Amino acid sequence: MKTCPSCEKGELIKVDNVIMEIENYVFVVKGERCTKCDEEFPFEDETQKMIEASKNKY
């Protein structure tokens, strides 16, 4: 298990409902969430996908 880099106490568990906001758009992506502090860490490739998607809307 991965330890949370934010609180260093909780564990990161995989989730598929991390909320991201990019340029006023809200996306739900896969990532990890801390069991203690609820900090969310979206996966890098998911983040990239969302950034691309938000660009394509213009």
Ligand SMILES: [Zn+2]
């Ligand atoms: Zn944490």
